[in-house]
Amino acid sequence: MVLLAAAAIAARSDGLAPAFTAQQLSQSPVDNWITNGGTLYNDRYSPLKLINASNVAHLKGVWMTQLPGATAAKYSAESQPLEYNGMIYISTGADDVFAVRVDTGKVLWRYQARLDPAISTVCCGWLSRGIALGDGKIFIGQLDGKLVALDQATGKVAWSTQATKWTAGTVITAAPLYIDGLVIAGVAGGEFKARGHLMAFKASTGKEVWRFYTVPGPGQRGFETWPQSGDAWKGGGASIWQTPSADPKLGLLYFSTGNASPDDDGAVRPGANLFSVSIVALDISTGKLRWYYQMVHHDIWDYDAASPTVLFDTTVHGKLLHGIGEAPKTGWLYLLDRATGKPIFPIPERAVPQDPKQITYQTQPFPTLPRALAIQVPTAAQVAAVQKAAGRSVPMAVAKSMYTPYGKTMMVTAPGPAGGTNWPPPSYDPQTHQFYVCGQDGVSGLTTGDVPEPTPNRNGAALHDVGSIWTVGNGFHNPGYLADVDVTTGKVTWQDHFSDSCYSGSIVTGGNLVFVGRNSGDLEAYNAKTGALLWHFQTGAGANDVATVFRHNGKEYLAFFAGGNALAGTAHGDNLWLFSLDGTLGPARPPSAGAALQHAGEGTPVPLAPADATNGATVFMANCSVCHGARGTGGNGGPNLTVLPDAKKMTKVMQQVTNGGGGMPAFQATLTPQQIEDVSAYVVQTINRIK
Numbered sequence: 001m002v003l004l005a006a007a008a009i010a011a012r013s014d015g016l017a018p019a020f021t022a023q024q025l026s027q028s029p030v031d032n033w034i035t036n037g038g039t040l041y042n043d044r045y046s047p048l049k050l051i052n053a054s055n056v057a058h059l060k061g062v063w064m065t066q067l068p069g070a071t072a073a074k075y076s077a078e079s080q081p082l083e084y085n086g087m088i089y090i091s092t093g094a095d096d097v098f099a100v101r102v103d104t105g106k107v108l109w110r111y112q113a114r115l116d117p118a119i120s121t122v123c124c125g126w127l128s129r130g131i132a133l134g135d136g137k138i139f140i141g142q143l144d145g146k147l148v149a150l151d152q153a154t155g156k157v158a159w160s161t162q163a164t165k166w167t168a169g170t171v172i173t174a175a176p177l178y179i180d181g182l183v184i185a186g187v188a189g190g191e192f193k194a195r196g197h198l199m200a201f202k203a204s205t206g207k208e209v210w211r212f213y214t215v216p217g218p219g220q221r222g223f224e225t226w227p228q229s230g231d232a233w234k235g236g237g238a239s240i241w242q243t244p245s246a247d248p249k250l251g252l253l254y255f256s257t258g259n260a261s262p263d264d265d266g267a268v269r270p271g272a273n274l275f276s277v278s279i280v281a282l283d284i285s286t287g288k289l290r291w292y293y294q295m296v297h298h299d300i301w302d303y304d305a306a307s308p309t310v311l312f313d314t315t316v317h318g319k320l321l322h323g324i325g326e327a328p329k330t331g332w333l334y335l336l337d338r339a340t341g342k343p344i345f346p347i348p349e350r351a352v353p354q355d356p357k358q359i360t361y362q363t364q365p366f367p368t369l370p371r372a373l374a375i376q377v378p379t380a381a382q383v384a385a386v387q388k389a390a391g392r393s394v395p396m397a398v399a400k401s402m403y404t405p406y407g408k409t410m411m412v413t414a415p416g417p418a419g420g421t422n423w424p425p426p427s428y429d430p431q432t433h434q435f436y437v438c439g440q441d442g443v444s445g446l447t448t449g450d451v452p453e454p455t456p457n458r459n460g461a462a463l464h465d466v467g468s469i470w471t472v473g474n475g476f477h478n479p480g481y482l483a484d485v486d487v488t489t490g491k492v493t494w495q496d497h498f499s500d501s502c503y504s505g506s507i508v509t510g511g512n513l514v515f516v517g518r519n520s521g522d523l524e525a526y527n528a529k530t531g532a533l534l535w536h537f538q539t540g541a542g543a544n545d546v547a548t549v550f551r552h553n554g555k556e557y558l559a560f561f562a563g564g565n566a567l568a569g570t571a572h573g574d575n576l577w578l579f580s581l582d583g584t585l586g587p588a589r590p591p592s593a594g595a596a597l598q599h600a601g602e603g604t605p606v607p608l609a610p611a612d613a614t615n616g617a618t619v620f621m622a623n624c625s626v627c628h629g630a631r632g633t634g635g636n637g638g639p640n641l642t643v644l645p646d647a648k649k650m651t652k653v654m655q656q657v658t659n660g661g662g663g664m665p666a667f668q669a670t671l672t673p674q675q676i677e678d679v680s681a682y683v684v685q686t687i688n689r690i691k
C-alpha cells in the first residue's frame with residue numbers, strides 16, 4: 001500500500017505541477033525549484049555542483065528578459081523565482097506574475113494584478129516575496145489583501161479570495177506556502193495597528209480552513225501578556241513577513257513575527273506582548289498553537305523577526321537534533337530545537353535597563369552561541385551619523401546595550417530598526433551544517449515624541465504610526481556582512497564585512513558556493529567554506545533579491561531578478577537574468593544612483609504649474625513615506641523631516657529630492673519636475689506644520 005501511494009505521485013500528463021506531496025516538497029531541489037524556500041525547510045540549498053567554486057568565474061548571462069510594470073521608486077523586487085519543467089514563474093512588486101521560458105527567455109503569459117494605486121497601508125515598499133506552485137496552479141498573495149490562484153498553463157485567474165483587508169491595515173507580502181492541498185498565507189500590518197494572522201485555504205477552491213492570530217484575544221493562550229481592558233490587542237501587530245517552514249513528520253508549521261504595535265510606544269501595551277517578535281509553531285492541519293519562543297519581550301525598538309525560519313537536522317554533542325534557526329533585526333541567530341522550542345545553546349534571560357514610562361520588560365533573552373553578528377553598541381562613527389541626520393543641536397545619549405529604553409532625549413541604539421537581518425532569507429547547507437546570514441550594522445536615534453494619535457485615512461485605517469520618532473543615520477546604507485555559522489558548534493566559521501549593507505537573500509549549492517546580491521547591482525558568488533569572493537556580475541539594477549538554481553536538459557542554471565529596492569534606495573530596474581557556464585552575455589552597465597527605467601516626463605518639457613502641496617501629498621505617500629513615515633516624522637530609514645532645518649527650505653528640499661544623497665535615492669529620473677516641486681511644497685508647507 002505504501003509503495004502504491006508513493007507511485008501515485010506521478011507527474012501529470014499535461015506537464016503541469018502535480019498536487020505536490022509533503023515528501024516531494026521536502027527533497028532538495030534538482031530539476032525544479034518548486035517551493036519558495038527550495039524545500040519545506042526553507043534552507044535554499046541546491047545539491048547541484050556543475051557550477052562550482054572552481055568554474056564559477058566563467059558564469060555568464062544566457063538571456064536577460066525585462067518584466068515591466070514595477071520600476072517606480074515605491075517598488076522593490078524581492079521575489080525569488082520558481083522553476084518547473086523549463087518554465088520560470090516570478091512575481092513583481094506590482095503583484096504581476098510572469099511565466100518565462102527557460103529555453104528562450106520569452107514571456108509565455110503575464111497576469112496583471114492591477115492593484116489600486118490608492119492602497120495606503122503598505123509599510124515598507126510595494127513588493128511581493130514570491131509565489132507558490134501546486135496542482136496546476138500558481139498562488140500569489142497581494143498587497144490588496146487578495147489571495148489569487150492562477151492557471152499554471154495560461155495565467156488566467158482560477159479563483160480569487162479577499163483573504164484580508166488592506167483598508168483594515170493588513171496586506172500580503174510573503175510568498176504563500178503550498179502544503180497538503182492547502183495554501184498558507186500570512187499578513188503584515190504592524191505599522192497600521194493591525195492584528196497579524198496566518199491563514200490556510202483549500203488550494204482547490206480558496207475556501208478558508210483555519211486562521212491563527214499572532215496576537216491572542218480574550219480567553220486565548222498568551223492574552224495575559226496584553227492589557228486586560230481596552231483593545232490594545234486588536235491592533236497589536238506581530239506581522240508575518242515571510243513564508244513559513246514546515247516539518248511534515250512533526251506536522252508543524254513554523255514562522256517568525258514582527259514587532260508589537262505601535263512599534264515604539266510600550267506605554268499603551270504593558271506585558272510581554274505575545275506572540276510578537278517570536279518564533280511560532282502551529283499544527284499544519286488545524287492551525288493550533290504548539291509552542292512559541294519570544295526573542296524580544298515587549299519590544300519598543302522595532303526588532304522585527306522578518307526573515308524566514310530555516311529548519312535543519314544535525315548532530316549536536318553526539319545527539320541527533322531537529323533544529324530551527326531565525327535571524328532577526330537584533331543581529332543574533334537564534335537556534336532552537338524545533339520539537340520543543342527550547343534553545344540548542346544557552347540563551348539566558350538577563351536583567352535589562354528599565355523605564356517605567358515605557359513599561360519595559362525586566363529581562364531579555366541573550367543568546368550565547370553564536371555570538372552576535374551585528375554591532376550591538378554604537379560606534380563613534382555611528383553616533384556621528386545619527387547626530388548629522390538628526391541635526392547638530394539635538395541632544396543625544398548613547399545606549400550601552402541594545403535593550404536600553406529611551407525617552408525625550410534621543411538614544412542612539414544599535415542595531416536599531418534598520419539593523420541585523422531584515423526580510424532577506426538565510427540559507428543552510430545540510431551536508432556541511434553551515435548556516436549563511438546576510439545583515440547590516442544598523443543604527444538609530446530613538447525618541448518618544450509628542451506624536452499625535454494616528455489619524456484614520458479615508459478608508460478608516462490608521463496611517464503608518466510608530467508611536468515615537470526615530471531618526472536613522474544612514475537609512476539602509478550601513479556597513480553589511482555575510483556570515484557563516486556552524487550550527488553543530490554555534491561558532492561563526494567566517495564573516496565577511498562589506499562597506500554597504502547586505503540586503504539580499506542567499507542560497508547555497510553543492511558546488512561549495514553561496515550566491516548573494518548587492519546594492520551596487522552585483523550578483524556575487526562566495527566560496528561557502530572560506531567566504532572568498534569568487535565571482536561577481538553587474539545585473540544593471542539593485543540586486544536585492546534571491547537567486548534560484550535548477551537543472552534543465554542536463555545543464556545547471558541560475559535565475560535572478562534584479563529590480564532594486566525602495567527601502568535600500570537602490571537603483572530600480574526589471575531585469576530577469578538567466579545564467580549558465582556556456583552563457584555569452586556579459587554584465588550590464590552599473591546603474592547610476594537613483595536610476596530607473598521609468599523616466600517619467602522625459603522628452604516632454606511641461607511648463608511648471610505653481611507648486612501644489614495637495615498633489616505633493618500623493619507623491620509623498622507613493623515615494624517618500626516608505627522611509628520617512630506617512631507623516632514625515634520618521635520611519636524605516638529616513639529621518640524625521642520636522643526637525644531638520646533644511647527640510648523647511650524649498651530649494652534645499654528640491655535639491656535633496658532631485659539628487660538624493662546620504663542614503664536617499666535621487667528622484668530626478670523617477671519623478672517629473674512638477675512632482676518634485678509639489679512634493680517639496682508638501683514637505684515645507686504641510687509636514688513642517690506638525691510640531
Ligand code: HEC
Nearest residue numbers: 389474475567569623624627638644646647656662663664
Ligand atoms: C530609501 C529611503 C528614502 C526615500 C524613499 C526618501 N528619502 Fe528622504 N532621506 C532619506 C535619508 C536616509 C535621508 C538623510 C540624508 C542625510 O542624512 O544626508 C533623507 C533626507 C531627506 C531630507 C532632508 C535633507 C536635508 O538636507 O536635511 C528631505 C527634505 C527628504 N529626505 C525628503 C524626501 C522626499 C520628499 C522624498 C520622496 C520624494 C524622500 N525623501 C524619499 C531616505 C529616503
